[in-house]
Every structure is written in C-alpha cells, then in structure tokens.
Amino acid sequence: MKVTKADLRLYAITDRQWLGGKDFYMVVEQVLKNGATFLQLREKNATHEQRVEEAKKIKQIAAKYHVPFVVNDDIWAAKEAGADGVHIGQSDMDYEQARKILGPDKIIGMTAKTVEQAVQAEKLGADYIGVGAVFHTTTKQDAKDMSRETLAAITKSVSIPIVAIGGITYDNMDSLKDTGVAGVSVISAIFAKEDEGAAAAALRKKADTLFGAARSLIFDMDGTLLDSMPYWRRLAREYATKKGAVLPPDFDEKTYTMDLNECSDYFIKELGIAGNRENMQKEVLEMIREHYKKDIRMKPGMKELIEREYQNGSRMCIFTTSEKACAKAALERLGVLSCFEKIYTVYDIGVNKRNPESYLKICEQMNFVPEDTIVYEDVLHAVESAKKAGCRVTAVYDADSAHLWEKIKQQADETICF
Numbered sequence: 194m195k196v197t198k199a200d201l202r203l204y205a206i207t208d209r210q211w212l213g214g215k216d217f218y219m220v221v222e223q224v225l226k227n228g229a230t231f232l233q234l235r236e237k238n239a240t241h242e243q244r245v246e247e248a249k250k251i252k253q254i255a256a257k258y259h260v261p262f263v264v265n266d267d268i269w270a271a272k273e274a275g276a277d278g279v280h281i282g283q284s285d286m287d288y289e290q291a292r293k294i295l296g297p298d299k300i301i302g303m304t305a306k307t308v309e310q311a312v313q314a315e316k317l318g319a320d321y322i323g324v325g326a327v328f329h330t331t332t333k334q335d336a337k338d339m340s341r342e343t344l345a346a347i348t349k350s351v352s353i354p355i356v357a358i359g360g361i362t363y364d365n366m367d368s369l370k371d372t373g374v375a376g377v378s379v380i381s382a383i384f385a386k387e388d389e390g391a392a393a394a395a396l397r398k399k400a401d402t403l404f405g406a407a408r409s410l411i412f413d414m415d416g417t418l419l420d421s422m423p424y425w426r427r428l429a430r431e432y433a434t435k436k437g438a439v440l441p442p443d444f445d446e447k448t449y450t451m452d453l454n455e456c457s458d459y460f461i462k463e464l465g466i467a468g469n470r471e472n473m474q475k476e477v478l479e480m481i482r483e484h485y486k487k488d489i490r491m492k493p494g495m496k497e498l499i500e501r502e503y504q505n506g507s508r509m510c511i512f513t514t515s516e517k518a519c520a521k522a523a524l525e526r527l528g529v530l531s532c533f534e535k536i537y538t539v540y541d542i543g544v545n546k547r548n549p550e551s552y553l554k555i556c557e558q559m560n561f562v563p564e565d566t567i568v569y570e571d572v573l574h575a576v577e578s579a580k581k582a583g584c585r586v587t588a589v590y591d592a593d594s595a596h597l598w599e600k601i602k603q604q605a606d607e608t609i610c611f
C-alpha cells in the first residue's frame with residue numbers, strides 16, 4: 194500500500210500565483226511543517242524545465258517532513274526530478290503509459306468524477322483518487338460541481354483511498370464527514386491565505402477530527418491477535434503422541450496446569466518417554482515455533498482492525514510473552530508485520546505483564562502518552578496492569594479466559610467478543 198488514508202488527510206496543492214512576493218519554498222516548508230500530509234506541485238503556467246527545477250527543490254523539503262510528493266500532469270518532470278509520483282486527470286497521459294515511465298514503485302493518483310471512472314482507476318492500479326469539485330471553486334475554471342451523493346457513491350465503489358477536492362474551506366469541510374473520504378485536498382484554503390502555515394495547521398486539526406485521528410495502540414499477541422491458545426493447550430498431547438506414548442484418560446487435565454519442567458518430568462517418569470528435561474523442552478518449543486510459522490490463524494476481525502488502523506496512521510506495537518521470532522514469523526505470514534513499528538517481549542522490557550510498569554515502559558519507548566494509549570488484551574492480569582498504568586483497555590474475548598470474562602469486562606473500557 195503506497196498511499197494510506199492517513200497520507201491523504203490534508204493534501205496541499207501548490208499555486209504560486211497567490212503568493213505575491215513571498216518565497217515559494219519557504220511557504221511550502223511552512224505548510225508541511227504545520228501538518229500537510231501530502232503535497233502536489235501544480236504549476237499550470239510553468240514550463241517543463243521550471244517544473245523540474247521546482248520539483249527537485251520541493252522533493253528535498255517534502256522528504257524532510259516525510260510527506261509524499263507528486264507532480265501534477267507532467268510525468269516526465271516527476272521522473273526527472275525523482276518525485277514520489279504524479280497526479281493525472283482524465284485528459285492527461287493515460288495510466289498505463291505513466292506507469293511504464295515511472296515504474297511500479299511510484300505513486301500514481303488519478304482524478305475521477307463518476308463511479309465508472311473511479312472503478313476504472315482502481316482496476317488500472319491507481320494508488321488513490323482525487324474526486325471533485327465537491328464545492329464550487331474558481332481555482333479551476335473547468336471544474337464541475339459534484340453532489341455529496343455522487344461523492345459518497347464513488348467512495349463506496351472502490352477500496353483505494355479517496356481525497357475530496359474543489360472549493361474546500363475550513364468552514365465547509367464538516368459536510369464531508371461520513372462521505373467515506375480519507376481527507377481533503379486544497380489549494381486556495383492554504384495558498385491564498387495570509388499565513389499559509391496557520392491555515393494548514395487549522396485545516397489539519399479539523400481534518401483529524403472529521404476523518405479519524407491516528408491512535409497509539411499496544412497489542413498483545415496470543416489470544417488477542419492470534420488464535421494460538423488451542424495450540425499451546427494441545428502441545429503436551431501433540432508431543433507425547435509424536436513420541437509414541439500411550440496417554441492416560443486424565444492426561445489433558447494433569448498436564449494443563451504443569452510448567453515445562455513438571456511436564457518433562459511427567460513424560461519421563463510416568464509415560465516412559467526417553468530423554469531429559471533440556472532436550473524435551475527444546476523439542477517442544479521447536480514444535481510450537483513451527484505452528485507460529487505455518488498454521489496459527491488470526492482471530493476474527495483482527496486483520497481488518499489492524500489494516501484499518503494502519504491506513505488511518507495509527508502507531509502500533511506488539512507486547513508479548515512469547516518469543517520474538519515466533520511473533521515475527523506469524524505476523525509476517527499473516528501479512529501484517531509491517532503495520533507494527535516494534536515487537537516488544539516481556540524479556541526485552543524486563544518486567545512481566547502482572548506489573549503496570551511494563552506498560553509504562555512500552556509507552557515511554559514508543560513515545561505514547563499512557564492516557565491516550567489503547568491496550569488490546571485477553572487475560573485478566575494484563576488488563577488490570579494496563580489499567581493501573583493509566584492506559585485504556587479493549588479486552589478481547591478468548592475461550593481460555595472464558596471463566597474470567599465477567600471480571601475482564603468490568604475492568605475494560607471496551608470489549609471485542611465474537
């Protein structure tokens with residue numbers, strides 16, 4: 194995913210004709226510094242050579258603020274300047290040709306004014322769509338006004354992110370809420386203002402409240418993201434069966450509460466399995482690692498939740514009692530590893546989940562404010578610690594903690610139960 198919804202929250206498009214004598218690059222820097230999340234160089238009166246020069250300079254500024262930067266219309270200028278991509282409309286160069294010139298890694302945004310154009314843009318491979326004019330504008334003379342209904346129909350018809358454009362101001366953008374757009378794209382609402390930086394800051398703040406602010410999230414792994422508890426529960430049985438042991442009827446009941454040492458002793462002394470504690474534990478751990486690598490699944494709805502939060506720009510990390518290699522292998526196989534900034538284990542932190550200090554340490558390392566952080570957890574003692582640390586908690590139901598679910602619900606701020 195080259196462009197996320199969060200990238201499109203406040204999409205600034207340049208127009209230097211508003212700037213009078215002000216330095217173009219200083220203004221662009223102010224706009225980025227004050228919260229623009231995407232930038233387009235749209236200089237209709239510039240020559241190709243001028244655009245390349247401008248794009249080269251702006252590229253440096255945008256990179257400094259980690260903001261994606263595209264050039265309007267002029268694919269060759271984008272290519273020569275090494276911009277992040279282009280924005281093309283229905284009467285500009287066609288998508289396939291632009292993609293051939295720029296290669297697979299660059300951003301190509303497209304304009305759509307109808308559902309059919311949007312569906313076609315997604316089919317072709319566009320990374321996002323600009324839709325408008327959602328309000329009347331004089332900035333683009335040939336732009337036709339679009340109804341809120343058409344905008345909503347377009348956002349429903351595709352799954353790539355959509356940014357609204359045309360006549361958007363601080364005062365009228367409220368009515369774009371709940372249309373499905375990821376954000377707003379503006380020219381005059383920033384570049385025609387006396388203080389462009391202040392205008393960008395105000396628009397960004399409002400866009401965050403209208404289109405979803407990024408959140409700080411800490412996820413437990415086993416029992417919360419992954420349906421791994423049944424694998425742990427079956428592990429002793431799986432191992433003893435593999436070793437050819439005859440299992441007594443009370444095998445599950447007995448081994449369920451044993452730790453690894455007790456379990457190995459039981460295997461050797463009572464079931465006659467050959468080996469010693471150390472080797473057995475190595476073999477058992479190897480068995481569970483294979484499951485993380487190969488077949489443990491995600492709990493229902495969790496992949497969608499993570500992808501949605503990632504799209505929204507939320508910052509996320511994992512906090513687990515399992516081995517880091519297991520977490521990495523499973524999350525990579527399930528296609529969500531890149532959504533997490535970091536995987537912390539209780540061994541890295543040096544404090545277990547019974548101690549609220551563990552959550553405070555993670556918040557400190559991630560630069561999260563505990564009161565603004567949401568912890569996703571399935572076990573009671575961790576829910577209690579996260580609450581004591583001052584975090585909000587979303588409790589996730591897991592069958593292994595079913596007997597404690599009422600208590601968990603009392604502690605948690607929200608619950609997820611499938």
Ligand SMILES: Cc1ncc(COP(=O)(O)OP(=O)(O)O)c(N)n1
Nearest residue numbers: 265280281282283304323324358378
């Ligand atoms: C984000 C975004 N959306 C739409 C447009 C309009 O593109 P186009 O229809 O090609 O018109 P011009 O901007 O080239 O006049 C855009 N530039 N950016």
Ligand SMILES: Cc1ncsc1CCOP(=O)(O)O
Nearest residue numbers: 330332333359360379380381
């Ligand atoms: C480029 C473009 N495409 C549709 S409307 C528009 C102009 C947006 O400018 P403003 O934000 O000043 O209305």
Ligand SMILES: [Mg+2]
Nearest residue numbers: 266281282285
């Ligand atoms: Mg164009």
